[in-house]
Amino acid sequence: MSHESQSAPWNAIETANPDERREVQLKRLQQVATHAYENVPFYSRRFDEAGFVPEEVTSMADLTSVPFTTKEDLLAHYPDGLVATPKDDVLRVHASSGTGGKPKVVSYTENDLEVWNEVVARYYSGAGMTAADTYQVSLGYGLFTGGFGFHQGAREIGARIVPMSGGNTERQIQMIQDLESDSIGLVTSYALYIAEAAEELGLDPRELPVSTIFVGGEITTEAMMDRIAKRWDADVYSNYGLSEIIGPGAAAQCDARSDSMHIQEDHFYPEIINPTTGDVLGEGESGELVLTTLTKEALPLFRYRTGDVTSLHYGECACGRTTVRMDHVTGRTDNMVTVRGTNIFASQVETVGFDLDALGEHYRLDVSREGPMDHLKITFESDTEFSGDRADLERELLESLSKQLQVTPDEVSVVDPGTIERTEVGKVKRLYDHRTFDTE
Secondary structure, eight states: OOOOSSOOOSSGGGGSOHHHHHHHHHHHHHHHHHHHHHHOHHHHHHHHHHTOOGGGOOSGGGGGGSOOBOHHHHHHTTTTTTOOSOGGGOOEEEEOOOTTSSOOEEEEOHHHHHHHHHHHHHHHHHHTOOTTOEEEEOSOOSSSHHHHHHHHHHHHHTOEEEEOOSOOHHHHHHHHHHTTOOEEEEEHHHHHHHHHHHHHTTOOGGGSSOOEEEEESSOOOHHHHHHHHHHHTSEEEEEEEETTTTEEEEEEOOTTOOSEEEEOTTTEEEEEEOTTTOOBOOTTOOEEEEEEESSOSSSOOSSEEEEEEEOEEOSOOTTSOOSOEEEOOOEETTSOEEETTEEEOHHHHHHHHHTOTTEEEEEEEEEEEETTEEEEEEEEEEOTTOOSOHHHHHHHHHHHHHHHHSSOOSEEEEEOTTOSOOOSSSOOOOEEEGGGGOOO
């Protein structure tokens, strides 16, 4: 994929004066809040109890009077108790993985699907995709929003699409070669899996025709993106999304190659809160991302707690876009582990490990209980070309992790490449908390 250093925006609102865009946000908030109030009993009660009157909204700050919506609210109204449109208007249904029980079901009207196409197209346009590109979509198609979301945005661009879906890795590689796919979209960890599989077949991923990689579906650190870029000799662009809000494309990295992503804030209004107190935090402060949908018809959500930890930054980007930017997610409030009173995210471990060239890309955290004490074990694979002293490498890793995590792991182990189980389809699991199964 060839593109200039600063690709043109897909929609002029991406570069609009922030005050003008705020007027759009306010009008849309009034409309969507009225729609929800009239059609969703849950929000009718919520708004009445909070004294929130949609037609009297005068600023986006008025939203702070509305209680948060949580994933528990969605599950309590499973499958479609929060849907604001007649069933005949729902053209498609997607759902989260439901690994913790029932999935979060998401309905889409025709307009919702058009919005989804639009925001993903902005993602691709910001990376320089054009109708001349051949794009291989290597995410699962189905209830998971990834495959369809990535596909639809590329269709909006007009690119030639290869709908591979996930898995069947040797065929993935064959299609990349035979169809000369110059870009590929996939779950972040799968990019490394394919590269590793290509090397096992005697191929150099850097010599494959792929020059641009679109990743998402998992927490994606800058360190991980750098590893993927080096392994493939390609540009890597991340995006942020979650099924409940729209799917992929709610925020996207641009061609300025910054360490943040543009939130499509004419459709999704962001706040950062203290996850404990619920207080709204200021620019640059790290906390939980809260999103309000401004144009969703079937499933409008107000102040939805995403559980993702990040921060917001305002001001014009080097790419010319003026939309607010969010940092890459550093962890999830509901997917962290507390060891001896310290909160630990797998992404912190990843950043430390990837700073050491002698380590590979695969790792895991295991937390168990030995008597009354937590026991933290961190395992990394060595790089395929590592030939040094493993004990020295383990000591270096332990020292670096202790500084970063503010807690000293009880055990650090460096194992041979290929030792840690791979994930070919779906999201990779890094963190294993065995304490849940302990008995007193």
